Amino acid sequence: MKEFLELLKHEFELPLSNPVLVFSLILLIILISPIVLRRLNIPGIIILIVSGIVIGPYGVGILEQSAAIDLFSTIGLLYIMFIAGLELDMNQFKANRNKSFLFGFFTFSIPLGIGFPVCYFLLNYDFNASFLTASMFATHTLLTYPIVSKLKVSKNEAVAITVGGTILTDTAVLIVLAIIMGNHEGTLNAAFWQRLGISLAIFSVIMFFLVPRIAKWFFTSMENEKHSHYIFVLTVVFISAFLAELAGVEPIIGAFLAGLALNRLIPHSSALMNRVEFIGNSLFIPFFLISVGMLVDISVIFSGPMALLVAGTLTVVAVLGKWLASFLTQITFKYSAAQRKVIFGLSSGHAAATLAVIIVGFNAGIIDENILNGTIILILATSIVATLATQRAAGKLKAESDKDLSKEVKNAEAFKNETILLPIANILNFDKLLEFAILIKDKASPNPISILSVVPNNAEAEINIARATNKLEDFVSQASAAEAEVTIHATIDHNVAHGIARKAREIIADLVIFGWPSEKGLIDKLIGKKMERIIAANNKTSFITHFSRPLATHKRLFLVVPALAEEEEGFSLWVSKIEVLSKELSVPVVIYCNEVSKMAISEQFKKMKSDSPVTYKIFKEWNDFLILGRDMQEEDIVVLVSARKGSKSFQNVLSGIPAKLEKYFFDKSRIIIFP
Template sequence: MDVLLNQLIEQFQLPLQNPVLIFSLILLIILLAPILLQRIKIPGIIGLIVSGIIIGPAGLNILEKSLFVDVFSTIGLLYIMFIAGLELDLNRFKATKYKSLLFGFLTFSIPLGLGFPICHYLLGFDFNASLLTASMFATHTLVTYPIVSKLGVSKNIAVAITVGGTILTDTAVLILLAVILGSHSGGLTQEFWIRLGISITLFSAFMFFVIPKIARWFFEKLESEKHSHYIFVLSVVFFAAFLAETAGLESIIGAFVAGLALNKLIPNSSALMNRIEFMGNSLFIPFFLISVGMIVDISVILSGPMALVIAGTLTVVAIAGKWLAAFLAQIFLKYTKNQRNLIFGLSSAHAAATLAVILVGYKAGILDDNILNGTVILILVTCIVASFVTERAAKSIIRSSDDDEDLELDSAINQEHILIPIANLVNIDKVLDFAVLIKEKKSINPLAILTVVPNTKEAGITIVKAKQRLENFLKETTASDTHATVMATIDHNAASGISRTAREIVADIILLGWPQKTGFLDKLIGDKMESILQNTDRTLFICDFQIPLVNHKRLFLIVPPNAEFEEGFAIWMNKIAQLSVELSIPINLNCTEETHDAILKFAKTNKIALSMNYHHFNDWEEFFILSRQIAETDFLILVAARKGYISHFGYLDRLPTKLEKHFSSTSKMVIYPQ
């Protein structure tokens, strides 16, 4: 018994050395800290940082900085930057690239311009130390990005320009760091500049041209190996971080660039994206936040008056510089107060790049202990301030946007119901992926997957078997946090069973796979389709996916005249816009001027960011002239109409058959609006 007790005491000697015990403690903190602090309305991020302070070497010394802690904290830091690049709405970023450049310039130049004279003339630092410390003010780490991601405001334009500005200012600071170090060591030569320029160029070319091609090939060839997709993505992230360091940049730049490179290949609502966010938010990012707290040593503030003055000055200048940059961005870009606060909250936290700059400068002998200790206090204070400001601003934006949506959008959107009848299991995975991407996230109704079985004596057994086959395909919808349910009904005719079920569940959209090719060329809209069209007035999508959704590079949309007057115009237009955002690909719109104006008005009214190229088209007799513009990677979408409706004309009835004949190897979709 004494031996067992002694072994137990030995295991709990501080600092802990047993990796299993260390990992258990970290997981316990990740579990309990946010839960306990949420009760007193303190952001969970602060709880994790404070926990790190308590258990760290300067606190209770329960854990020491070790290779184990460093590896996981590095993974978490890279994860934050990777997710920031991955979640960036590229369509909106392209539309706001000049705004991002403006904010990047403001958030770099203002803290730098404010900090240098204060450090040089007020605190008495030499030129290199003043410039390096001032450049530290210009950096910021997206420590509070998980807050906006969790609250669902990551698509807000203020977030887009802040993330864009982050990469610009951090890249500028890290390049400036290389220049200062070169100057300090006397190595700022022509060879230095040539080597830095070439390495950055090669790194960028590899990440934006080679990696996307490899990823697209991997996802297509191993489409069914979903777990391999996640491992592949992690490999890309860390290899990109390594390449960035090799190119003379910081690893965080590489992780962010990896997110940008894979952005179009990982839709925001996909199962893969859900896995990436789940692992990051559950484990890696909290580990990083705890490790940030472990660096903080509160006792440094008591080491003397100079340390107190430097710590206070650095903190005030850092916060003031970032607030002033956010304030000027609000004025120049005409943003709201809440958006300004969101920009300030996201850009005011100093952690990763700040530590990188200061530690490198400290080890090089440019900075002294007082600056290092003051920076640690700065990190703690700015992370706390940023957490409170970001959470409050994000919640205010949600409340204001909800009010706007109530005025502009149909309240029935929260009850959206999508019905997916399945006649065979060919390409069902692609149909379900498509349904997940276009499903309204606020809808409380699950995707309804339907199979219709013949009314025979064996109908009961057939239903059980059909449900069992379909249940296997629900795993991916579950992985993407999208609820789905399997339904089965008995009917002599499949079309009537589909129509009846659509009425029973009040479906808004019926999503059908492309009919089989047997007898198909004679008439696409045969008895089954004709029956569904006649017996339902819901929006009908008939889809044919020839390649994975993420491999498409453009939505080629063809819309007939007067389509804007159909009742279902808003439904299908909203889904096309949503698909464009999810896949980060533009819309090539072909229609009349009147329809184009109606689409722009719809997008403006509902605050939908469209990446769209417009081409006037009204010569339907020469429809296949458009075929010269359609590539194999295009997703061809034709908006048709039911007979007797305002946008219907005879030529539309013949087009679906011709689409199959002329575009058999191209992904396509025919839409019949409500």
């Protein structure tokens, strides 16, 4: 018993050293924090940072900085930057890159311009110390990005330019740090600039040319190995962070660029994206926030008037510089007050990059202990300010977004919650069909995706129903990985097409998504006839799809629209789905149609406030449809808007196009839409 008590006493000696106990304590904090914050109405980020202060070496001393905590903290910071790059709307980012550059200039130059004279003239530091400290004001860490991500406002333009500006300003600050260190050590020469330029050039080539190609090959070759996709993504993130360090910049730059490199290959509604966000938000990012708190030494406030003066001055200058940068950005781009506040909230948090700059300067003897301690207090103060500002501003942006959506919904023709039906024919290719449905589904609709199997009405009908139901259960888990709800149906009917039509009416489906008919032989007759039977049996907007490669590896939507398509009842629905697919896959749309259809489609895109890049080309020669093959690219999704017999946009030539697609473009992904 005595030995047991001695062992127990040893295990609970402070600071805790048992890695299992340390990990358990941190998990307990991450678990309890949300429960506490709900009752106290305090943002979760602040709770986690304060928890870190309490249990850290400068608080109660339960934990000390260790290699394991440093590792998880680094992973968490890299994860924040990676998710920021991954969630960035690339179409919006490209459209607003000049705004990101300008915000980056504001948020770098204004804090630097205010900070240098304050440090040099007011606090009486020398040039190197003043310039290095002022550059620290220009940095910021996206501490509060998880808030905008959780509230689903990460695609707002203000958020996009702030994320883009972050990478620009932090890169500039780290280059400034390298310059000051070179000046301090006397190594600032032509060789320094040559080495920095070459290393950054090689790193850029790897990130923007090599990584996307390797990722595309991996996702295509290992399409069915879903669990290995996440391991591959993590590998890319950390290798990219390491390569960034080799290139002479911070690892966070590499993690962010890894997010950009994989952005188009990981759709936002995919199961892989859900796994990335779930593990990051549940474990790694909270770990990082706790470790930030562990750095804060409250006792420096009481170490003397100079420490207080320096800490107060640094904090005021840091907050003021970021507020002025966000205010000037708002004035320049005519943003709302909520957008200004979210820019300020995202850009005012100081942590990793700030600490990196100051510690390097302190170890080199450029800055003194007062600035080091003042920076620690600055990290705490700006973390609280940034969290409160972002929480309120993101909430307002969310409310404004929901209000706009509500207005659009009320003004929409025949509004109701969207329902999608997926009849299953070939279970081997059904995973791509389900993924497609998850991508284009209206995320605001509470209705699940309905999967249907129709079995013949014969003596074995009951056995076949049971078998079909068992097979369909596998797809429930696939959908749940993407946080999409599905429901399965199995029904009996003498005629498959009639069974599908009956179920579509029963669940009041808006959209029916079919796989491509799989018969071989007399293509012209069989493919066309089966499509005709399926489409004729129901009057719902129908998509008939075939995907020859993973959805995320496509590069363009090649859309062909017949005359008078805008007159059909399902026009706005299929245009909205094309826009959603373009946004999810981050691909441009090229549309072949006549002038009237061009105007109508363009108007629909404007109503949706779409950022998708769209190109229009006039096309009228439907009898020579195959001529479009000259403009098609290998990685296109070819989308044909067809028409039912007797409808306004129907023309006889449309009946033969499915067979032509099957015969001449068999290697391409294709969708035929029947409004």
